[in-house]
Amino acid sequence: MSVVGSYEGVIGVDVGGTRIKAALVDDAGRILARAGCPTPDRSDPEAVLSAVAEIVKALRQDEQIGGLGVAVPGIIDEPRGVAVLAANLGWRDTPVRDLLAARTGLPVTLGHDVRSACLAEWQVGAGRRSSDLLLVTLGTGIGAGVVADGRLLRGGGYAGQLGHVVVDPDGDACGCGQRGCLATVASATSLVRRYQERTSRADLSAAEVMRRASAGDPAAVAVVTDATSALAGALASAVTVFGSDTVVVGGGLALAGEQLLAPVRAALRESLTFQRKPTVVAAELGDESGVVGAALLARTWPDPAGSP
Ligand SMILES: [Zn+2]
Numbered sequence: 001m002s003v004v005g006s007y008e009g010v011i012g013v014d015v016g017g018t019r020i021k022a023a024l025v026d027d028a029g030r031i032l033a034r035a036g037c038p039t040p041d042r043s044d045p046e047a048v049l050s051a052v053a054e055i056v057k058a059l060r061q062d063e064q065i066g067g068l069g070v071a072v073p074g075i076i077d078e079p080r081g082v083a084v085l086a087a088n089l090g091w092r093d094t095p096v097r098d099l100l101a102a103r104t105g106l107p108v109t110l111g112h113d114v115r116s117a118c119l120a121e122w123q124v125g126a127g128r129r130s131s132d133l134l135l136v137t138l139g140t141g142i143g144a145g146v147v148a149d150g151r152l153l154r155g156g157g158y159a160g161q162l163g164h165v166v167v168d169p170d171g172d173a174c175g176c177g178q179r180g181c182l183a184t185v186a187s188a189t190s191l192v193r194r195y196q197e198r199t200s201r202a203d204l205s206a207a208e209v210m211r212r213a214s215a216g217d218p219a220a221v222a223v224v225t226d227a228t229s230a231l232a233g234a235l236a237s238a239v240t241v242f243g244s245d246t247v248v249v250g251g252g253l254a255l256a257g258e259q260l261l262a263p264v265r266a267a268l269r270e271s272l273t274f275q276r277k278p279t280v281v282a283a284e285l286g287d288e289s290g291v292v293g294a295a296l297l298a299r300t301w302p303d304p305a306g307s308p
Pocket residue numbers: 163164165174175176177178181183
């Protein structure tokens with residue numbers, strides 16, 4: 001990408017179920033400008049595309065833009081630029097890349113949201129010194145990104161579904177059709193639900209459950225201990241398979257910091273014997289990892305591994 005006389009950035013857009021976030025990002029992954037809006041109702045998939053096009057227009061202004069990277073949840077066919085299934089956005093087999101390229105006149109790269117976040121944490125965030133890292137995001141659900149031997153795995157759009165690894169075959173039903181998935185024990189949503197089942201206290205956030213656990217509330221302690229144990233178990237399996245030396249923990253629950261990380265780190269170290277003992281650290285980019293990663297993905301294309 002050559003620039004003469006004026007700055008050329010890339011726009012990254014993170015299309016979430018409740019908000020669309022966008023940013024103009026430079027070569028080094030630094031954010032130069034931001035924009036955002038609520039996500040339109042999923043019953044109107046066209047409206048989501050229009051909202052993305054509008055936000056890009058607002059960010060562009062007079063800047064020369066080198067490209068547009070768009071990160072989306074669900075099952076994403078990145079080489080074809082198709083959202084195979086993005087239930088929160090009402091997209092099914094939607095050719096998002098081509099539709100947005102037509103609306104914006106920009107070259108568009110479509111990526112998965114957690115994979116994009118992983119790319120960002122790997123290249124400019126908490127995992128930048130590693131070529132074998134796992135990113136796990138703990139939010140409404142649980143997602144993961146895997147970098148192995150300096151390549152970001154894609155698995156045809158199916159890699160990284162750590163939240164649907166079964167940790168308790170007799171556990172709670174999961175939306176995916178299985179029972180006892182990690183997401184039913186260790187996601188922010190499940191912390192709230194499991195605490196509510198024990199106490200009948202409704203309308204508490206996951207952050208409040210964490211706070212109660214740190215204050216010694218027995219029900220909260222039990223729920224959080226179950227979550228950290230299950231997470232450590234699933235991470236131990238992943239580390240054993242991929243040889244990861246770094247685990248980066250992101251998503252809303254990671255804001256709990258060492259309260260969450262310390263027990264996961266301890267349980268993980270205890271369960272591993274001959275394997276690498278990964279460092280376990282909090283993500284650095286917070287809720288901007290998606291937009292930064294989407295922009296980096298656009299910059300690294302056509303190398304689909306996102307290698308620098
Ligand atoms: Zn599941």
